[in-house]
Amino acid sequence: DTAVSQTPKYLVTQMGNDKSIKCEQNLGHDTMYWYKQDSKKFLKIMFSYNNKELIINETVPNRFSPKSPDKAHLNLHINSLELGDSAVYFCASSPRAMPDTQYFGPGTRLTVL
Amino acid sequence: TQLLEQSPQFLSIQEGENLTVYCNSSSVFSSLQWYRQEPGEGPVLLVTVVTGGEVKKLKRLTFQFGDARKDSSLHITAAQTGDTGLYLCAGERDSNYQLIWGAGTKLIIKP
Numbered sequence: 634d635t636a637v638s639q640t641p642k643y644l645v646t647q648m649g650n651d652k653s654i655k656c657e658q659n660l661g662h663d664t665m666y667w668y669k670q671d672s673k674k675f676l677k678i679m680f681s682y683n684n685k686e687l688i689i690n691e692t693v694p695n696r697f698s699p700k701s702p703d704k705a706h707l708n709l710h711i712n713s714l715e716l717g718d719s720a721v722y723f724c725a726s727s728p729r730a731m732p733d734t735q736y737f738g739p740g741t742r743l744t745v746l
Numbered sequence: 747t748q749l750l751e752q753s754p755q756f757l758s759i760q761e762g763e764n765l766t767v768y769c770n771s772s773s774v775f776s777s778l779q780w781y782r783q784e785p786g787e788g789p790v791l792l793v794t795v796v797t798g799g800e801v802k803k804l805k806r807l808t809f810q811f812g813d814a815r816k817d818s819s820l821h822i823t824a825a826q827t828g829d830t831g832l833y834l835c836a837g838e839r840d841s842n843y844q845l846i847w848g849a850g851t852k853l854i855i856k857p
Contacts, residue, residue: 637788674832676789676847689844723788732838732845734779737788 636660637738639724645744646714653710654741656724664688664730665707667699668723670740676723682707683730714745749773750837750848758854762824767851769835770817776838778818779845780809783832825855 637658646652658665666689667679681689682701696712707724721740727733751770759765769778777796781789793802795811795818802809806829808821822829832852836845 673849674783674852675849676834678844678847725788732777732779732836734791734794735781735789735836735845737790739786740788 637724637726637736639722639738639741641741642739643742643744645746647746648714648716650714651710651712652714652743653708654722654724654743656707656709656738658705658724658726658736658738660726660728660736662726662728662736663704664727664733665701665704666725666727666731666735667707667709668725668737670721670723672720678731680707680709681731688730711743714743716745719743719745749846750835752833752835752848752851754851755849756852756854758856759825760856761827764821764823765825765853766819766821767833767853768817768819769837769848771837772816773837773839774815775846776815778811778815778838779836780818780820781834781836783834783850784830789832789834825853827855827857829853830855 664683666681679693680699685701698710701707723740724738725735753768779794780792783789793809798813798815800811806823810819832850834850835848
């Protein structure tokens with residue numbers, strides 16, 4: 634009965650490839666997020682969707698494209714991966730839009746070689 | 747420039763000792779959340795403080811929100827190895843509806 638789940642947990646890929654990370658929440662929350670945590674552990678918001686509508690879109694390269702097929706799912710597709718994309722990506726959800734309490738998934742560690 | 751500065755960045759102490767970590771800003775926040783992140787996991791909310799001067803206790807953890815709502819502290823009494831983790835603060839500002847995150851304090855409690 635995992636609340637926020639992400640797949641895969643680990644992703645190792647070559648530069649230039651395209652990859653996707655999937656996220657699902659079973660909490661019935663309206664809002665979902667993607668965060669990037671770099672090697673210094675700094676957590677940075679990337680995107681937020683509220684009821685499938687994009688409400689936060691921070692300065693992120695357009696190689697990153699979120700997709701929310703329904704309010705329980707928020708996927709992240711990354712095109713033309715670069716070395717600097719290596720990080721841990723966290724999906725999160727909240728009952729209402731930010732700044733409500735964030736419920737985080739376990740993270741996806743992406744390594745670009 | 748970080749809007750929320752956390753200090754120290756890193757702290758390693760023996761089990762049984764007391765410690766305080768800080769979350770400071772020159773900006774006013776409507777509320778402030780504290781999260782703990784264990785290795786290989788996502789952050790988990792510990793507490794939210796809302797009122798200036800508010801003190802909240804969670805077993806051995808005491809959280810305080812500054813009177814001016816610009817800073818917060820987390821005090822741990824008699825630290826245990828299970829307290830090891832990355833402690834993150836995140837503040838809500840009146841001017842927008844995003845959370846501003848600090849860079850975290852990495853805490854290691856040695857047995």
